[in-house]
Amino acid sequence: MDRKQHWDSVYTTRAETEVSWFQDNPALSLALIQNSGIAHDAALIDIGGGASRLADALLAEGYGNLAVLDIAAAALEKSRTRLGEAASRIDWIVADITQWQPTRAYRLWHDRAVFHFLTEPSDRAAYKRALLAGTGAGSQIIIASFAPDGPERCSGLPVTRYSPQSLQTELGADFVLQESRHEEHRTPGGNLQHFQFSRFARL
Numbered sequence: 001m002d003r004k005q006h007w008d009s010v011y012t013t014r015a016e017t018e019v020s021w022f023q024d025n026p027a028l029s030l031a032l033i034q035n036s037g038i039a040h041d042a043a044l045i046d047i048g049g050g051a052s053r054l055a056d057a058l059l060a061e062g063y064g065n066l067a068v069l070d071i072a073a074a075a076l077e078k079s080r081t082r083l084g085e086a087a088s089r090i091d092w093i094v095a096d097i098t099q100w101q102p103t104r105a106y107r108l109w110h111d112r113a114v115f116h117f118l119t120e121p122s123d124r125a126a127y128k129r130a131l132l133a134g135t136g137a138g139s140q141i142i143i144a145s146f147a148p149d150g151p152e153r154c155s156g157l158p159v160t161r162y163s164p165q166s167l168q169t170e171l172g173a174d175f176v177l178q179e180s181r182h183e184e185h186r187t188p189g190g191n192l193q194h195f196q197f198s199r200f201a202r203l
């Protein structure tokens with residue numbers, strides 16, 4: 001099964017509230033987005049947003065220039081259905097981040113639990129090419145991943161775990177770490193997963 005089939009199958013066979021990464025309230029993402037200081041009309045993209053409720057929360061907070069990208073059309077369809085009419089205010093992009101060629105620069109790039117799936121150096125290099133094309137000087141980048149003491153797999157796939165420092169090393173000198181947080185995420189099944197959230201500014 002290839003990557004796209006894997007994720008489409010996850011979202012067509014499981015309820016969005018049952019997947020291990022489900023969060024009713026993406027509070028830490030919202031806090032870091034608020035800390036970034038971006039304007040409410042600034043362009044913001046959620047990479048691998050899936051069926052996450054971050055888009056709902058951002059609309060409710062008054063952010064009005066939103067895009068959500070995911071490899072799984074089935075995931076975005078769930079969010080569009082849940083949001084109803086408000087979905088038309090969001091740019092929905094079905095793409096594999098390692099192949100995507102952004103046509104604009106976003107002021108804020110948010111990724112919760114997507115980069116950590118890229119265990120091949122060539123995929124990480126492709127992600128970084130998209131990141132560089134999809135952001136500009138002064139853009140803010142938030143990447144949440146499993147922490148060094150987090151699980152080794154997610155959704156049955158191997159992941160690379162990061163500390164804020166190893167993520168900084170991975171992203172390189174164009175990005176400067178602004179803040180980081182540790183989160184103990186409780187899955188719908190009751191397990192605890194250790195995440196790190198890091199916010200970077202692009203030089």
Ligand SMILES: C[S@@+](CC[C@H](N)C(=O)[O-])C[C@H]1O[C@@H](n2cnc3c(N)ncnc32)[C@H](O)[C@@H]1O
Nearest residue numbers: 007021048049050052070071072096097112113
């Ligand atoms: C663990 S889920 C996290 C979803 C969402 N960010 C959240 O916090 O609820 C990973 C998401 O990344 C998407 N994904 C995985 N690999 C991807 C890729 N190469 N390009 C774009 N999206 C990808 C999956 O479809 C899935 O929605």
